[in-house]
Amino acid sequence: MKPSLQLKLSQHLALTPQLQQSIKLLQLSTLELNQEIEQYLLENPLLEREDDFEPAARPAEPGFADALSSGEQAADGSAQAERGESGENGESSESGEGSDYTAEGGDAGVDDGWFAEGSFPSGSRDNDGDDEGDGQDIQAAVTSLKDHLNWQLGLTSLSDRDRSLASFIVEALDDDGYLDQSLDELGEALPHELEVEPEELEIALKHVQNLDPTGVGARSPQECLALQLRARPAGPVRNLALTLAEKHLDLLANRDFTRLKRQLGCDDETLKAVQAMIMGLDPRPGARYAPLETRYIIPDVIVRKVRNQWVASINPDAFPRLRVNRLYADLLQKHRTRGESGGMSGQLQEARWLIKNVQQRFDTILRVSQAIVDRQRAFFDHGEVAMRPLVLREIADILDLHESTVSRVTTQKYMASPRGIFELKYFFGSHVATDTGGACSATAIRALIKQLVGSENAKKPLSDNQIADILGQQGIVVARRTIAKYREGMGIPAANLRKSL
Template sequence: MLTLQQKLALQQKLSPQQIQYQKLLQLNTLALEQRIKTELELNPILEETIEEDIELREEENAETDESIEEEDDSYQNDDDEFGIEDFMNDEDIDLDKLNRSKDEEKSRPLAPQKKSLRESLIDQLYMLELTEEETILGENIIGSLDKDGYFREDLQRLVNDLKLFEHIDISLENAEKVLKQIQTLEPVGIASRNLQECLLVQIKNSSYDPYYSYLAEKILTNHFDDFVNKRYDVIQKNLNLTRETLKSTLQLIQKLNPKPGEGNIDSEELNQITPDFIIEKVEDNYIVTLNDKSLPSVTISKSYLELLENNKRKRKISERDKETHKFLREKFESAKWFIASLQQRRNTLLKIMRAILERQYEFFENGPRFLKPMIYKDIADEIGMDISTISRVVNGKYVQSPQGIHELKYFFSEGLPTDSGDEVSNKHIKELIKEICDNEPKKNPYSDDKIASILQEKGIHIARRTVAKYREQLKIPVARLRKEL
């Protein structure tokens, strides 16, 4: 049986302008630059202005400060905030650039984009004397490398796929030869299938002392498991070596690169990080600026506004003029809110970065050891914004300061109690663990229990399992594998 019933519900929905603002908030400087260029292409009402033609006036700054709210959670949709007449009357208006301090530094020139390792390998591949089919196979091998430069795919399956999909018939024997040739490209050892093969390729193509190279090759070939697990006594006994000879051979192996790709196989990982914020110390004060001088400066097109205004003043409007007016009005509203969102994004980013600077002042003054425990809620409560807003700003953005370049996430960490009753950041504890491991006796490295005991002596209450977790995050091996001769 069908029934009708009324239901009262309270729902909270985001306006299109709020959604646009939140999306812009997530973008870093480089992504925002692309977003602005895309908007310039899509919206004819928007146009890019030349930096040299922009003259900022103090009264414009004051008007813009009042028209754009700084609070993320009270974003208002007010169509009367500024209208067509505002843009018609202001010859130099550029809302994206307003509120800029004259003292803000000009953007640093970025380093030119480097060629990725994968692209470099392709260039080297073309220099080899290979057939067209072998070159295609080589391109597929290089394209399959992981972030450390290893070839983890099944070579036979790759050969079968080339035969099935590209009608390229190469024997597995010839494919092995192509792979071996790629492994000798720079950096040597690239495209190896495992660590053992990677180290062996480097030894065989090195110019080290022939005797120690021979011993190193023998250890890696016949005693690799003992080498990985640092069973040096077993190796010494089986090869009948003196302690000094074994030590010299192991030192040679340790010079080899276990990760030829070094995490930079692709160009986006190779490019220099562009900081979103710049913090400089001027006399006794720290100044926070946004590194956004390279962003396109956008404003409203005068010619389109005049067309919109003329259509508005016509007594008789044709259907075509109505459609034109409707189109221009929609684009004007879109452009208006896009510019407002850019400015609000700027205000929000600066507000959050200044709050982080204030909380972590000791870090910027004295270094990583003085990093304080801090979570998103601390900043959100301090500046009156939602935690989700802090998360959007922090994610994927970097700051350049006298202490170097750091991701904003770096400044947020949990804390552990100390004897003094204060809390110490877990990042500081990781620094201490690394320092303890760096200075431990190499013949008898400290266990996790011993490291925990040392930290307890420093007044830091920490469990052994927590030490183990932090050590693993630092990629420090267990004590047995840190042992040296």
């Protein structure tokens, strides 16, 4: 065949840079959004925060804590709800008509931006020049388990060789304080010229096991509990607990109280005291020295009750207020008249896009949140047992959005309410059929299972079949394996492991 040229017409979808940025901002969490905005602020001089530039002071609007405590301030809540939907000017941010500085318009009113006075309120952002803000990044020093043990070894009267061997064993401990390696393996790791005998490592291990916290240096949970019990005053209950920890811990784990009483030769009351002593021990003595990673959640939406209606509003502390820098915009206007705008026009366009997309992000979050609140009012009134089934498509159809958009909005976005802080994904779940032809949410079933387990007889705990039968009597048809799945998901042990004396 001969090569030839042909003309072909076709249609395809293309994502503009503005749309790509909008999708990217929508799926970011609040922390990731602030990091992204900080990067834009560093790279674009035409963009700035509108935190401390208000010419006149406005009445302070309620913050996060006030919003949760004042549940009946109707006028204030209604005003916030209106601002959450469309701003005080009554103009929709999605249409791009809320600013005098549009893509087609000139530079007039460029300093007002999309977030003029009357938009969502903002919490304090930057603490430049504030002495109190300088200490927020200072963290308290955390002492690790190994540092704590080595410090104690430095106070002992051991010889240098014994102290070095004990410190060597300390370095081999895990975060829980256990020695996972055998002494033979540790001895092989030492240089042969030191000529360390196995008895020396045994003695060094004993020195480590005598340190605080009691139980470190154990090679098994049984040995860890036994070390803690030996440190307690001797007595009948303590002696039985020591025997149980060393020989019959598996029976206690399986709640086989009949065999335990036969093996220990005790009655119910004594076994209860022994069990209470065992339960009071710490099976992970080194965990208290492990560094804790604290995660702070800033809710995107606050829900409160106004005139017997649950209303969602944007959290002012999570909303970044941005605007175009007036000084640079004026300079750009002067250079435009001379035809010398240069690359600043592109930066101005990027600043406008970012401001608009941030506004649209929070508008979409607010719309989705309010739609969720409208369908889960029973949850806010009565709790988890009243949660109704809800899927992403239902919200998408109501708001005329794509299902993927709702998925992005509800991921890593949080809602603060009088019942707690929840991720928006929490309000979605599968459904289970009822005898009346309706549906019950999986979250409500989990809450019912938790209630039934919490009120059961500890001596005769409910089995999965019994829980399924009880729910069936209430008209909720749930299989036994579904009950087991929900129970395991909530961390509730099986019936034989919940049994007690």
